Amino acid sequence: MTMWQLPELGNNSDDTALLTLRDYVRWAATRFIEADLFFGHGSDNPFDEAATLLFHLLHIPHERSETYLDCRLTTVERQVIAETVALRISKRLPAAYLTHEAWFAGYSFYVDERVLIPRSPIAELIEAGFAPWLEPDRIHKILDLCTGSGCIAIAAALHLEEVTVDAVDISPQALAVAEKNRLRYELTRRVNLIESDLFNKLTGRRYDLIVSNPPYVDQLEMQILPHEYRHEPRIALEAGKDGLDIVRIIVANAAGYLNPKGVLIVEVGNSVAQFGTAFPDLPVIWLEFERGGEGVFLITREQLIASQYSHIKS
Numbered sequence: 001m002t003m004w005q006l007p008e009l010g011n012n013s014d015d016t017a018l019l020t021l022r023d024y025v026r027w028a029a030t031r032f033i034e035a036d037l038f039f040g041h042g043s044d045n046p047f048d049e050a051a052t053l054l055f056h057l058l059h060i061p062h063e064r065s066e067t068y069l070d071c072r073l074t075t076v077e078r079q080v081i082a083e084t085v086a087l088r089i090s091k092r093l094p095a096a097y098l099t100h101e102a103w104f105a106g107y108s109f110y111v112d113e114r115v116l117i118p119r120s121p122i123a124e125l126i127e128a129g130f131a132p133w134l135e136p137d138r139i140h141k142i143l144d145l146c147t148g149s150g151c152i153a154i155a156a157a158l159h160l161e162e163v164t165v166d167a168v169d170i171s172p173q174a175l176a177v178a179e180k181n182r183l184r185y186e187l188t189r190r191v192n193l194i195e196s197d198l199f200n201k202l203t204g205r206r207y208d209l210i211v212s213n214p215p216y217v218d219q220l221e222m223q224i225l226p227h228e229y230r231h232e233p234r235i236a237l238e239a240g241k242d243g244l245d246i247v248r249i250i251v252a253n254a255a256g257y258l259n260p261k262g263v264l265i266v267e268v269g270n271s272v273a274q275f276g277t278a279f280p281d282l283p284v285i286w287l288e289f290e291r292g293g294e295g296v297f298l299i300t301r302e303q304l305i306a307s308q309y310s311h312i313k314s
Contacts, residue, residue, distance in 0.1 A: 021058070022069040024078070025050045028085050038226035041094040041117040042102055049095050056099040057084055092227040105155035110180050114173040116236040118151040120213045120267055121293025126155045133287075133298055134209060134263055139163055143205070143257065145198060145212035145250060146170075148236060150178030150191065152211060157190050166205065168194045171235060198246070199253050206259050212250055213267045216295075218243035221270060243271035244278050251279065251304070255312035258301035269295040282307050 018027055028050035032039075043049040051065065057080055060068050073081070087093055096102040096117045102109050104118035105126045111117055129136035142165045144153035153167035167182075169175050175193050182191050194201060217225070217237040229237070239245045247268055254264045265287075268275050272286070272295050284297035304310045 019072050020070050035089040038228045041096050053095045094228045104151040109149050109151045111149050115149040115177045116232050121289040124289045126159050139208045141207045143207040143210045146214040148174050150181045153191050154181055157187050164190045166192045168196045170197045198249055208259050208262050210254050211265045214246040215239040216243045216268045216271045242274040251309050252311045255301050255304040255310045262301040265298050267296045
């Protein structure tokens with residue numbers, strides 16, 4: 001029996017047989033541990049990943065999962081579980097690409113291998129309406145650079161019902177996924193999808209907030225990424241020798257697209273040290289998150305203009 005084949009159903013005298021959903025969550029988690037999988041796309045451990053995967057396969061809402069954990073599974077359900085666990089292990093596909101679903105800021109988003117899997121701590125800012133850094137009722141226009149699946153733009157529009165958002169990406173494939181999510185939430189009038197290389201097609205536009213989760217993985221880190229990350233689009237990850245090729249363009253140009261007292265928020269992930277080297281005098285605020293996550297900075301339009309790094313001067 002291979003590591004992902006399920007044992008035959010036992011009889012009443014076989015206390016070791018897998019019978020219930022709880023049994024199969026444990027079984028799948030054990031297989032994941034044995035296969036030494038990497039977790040970082042919505043869960044950080046094999047048990048949460050197994051539960052998420054199996055609940056999705058069986059169409060069980062997370063909020064009602066306890067109700068079903070001790071229910072027995074059919075032969076067909078067992079086979080579906082076996083096949084999906086096999087894919088997760090043999091191809092090391094992130095669970096979100098198997099289910100085509102990722103959760104972000106309290107909402108479900110369609111994802112596939114055309115886009116990065118949503119996992120940014122920026123979700124916590126969106127849920128708070130970007131307070132206390134901005135007054136939610138004073139945010140009218142947002143720019144989401146490198147939108148990918150559209151999760152930041154769409155979640156911001158859902159949490160801030162009076163805003164409009166321009167969601168920009170260089171990849172038409174990513175924008176096709178964002179369109180799927182935009183239609184799902186009926187936001188075609190408030191979320192504009194724009195194919196553009198960062199600011200190139202945004203001439204004359206101004207925003208109260210620019211937010212971005214751009215590519216920020218450096219050359220060295222790209223070489224040692226776990227297999228699971230290698231299924232994600234390289235264009236959404238890689239950003240030059242120090243991981244800051246895209247960030248430099250954003251910092252240099254953002255002030256010209258912000259309204260007075262506007263704010264720029266950018267995630268640089270593990271490139272925090274490189275950011276400090278590249279921008280030693282930039283007075284950014286590094287944001288902290290209750291649910292974990294780091295590497296997200298905030299800076300105002302006025303601070304950008306006053307800095308030596310911005311192309312836009314007063």
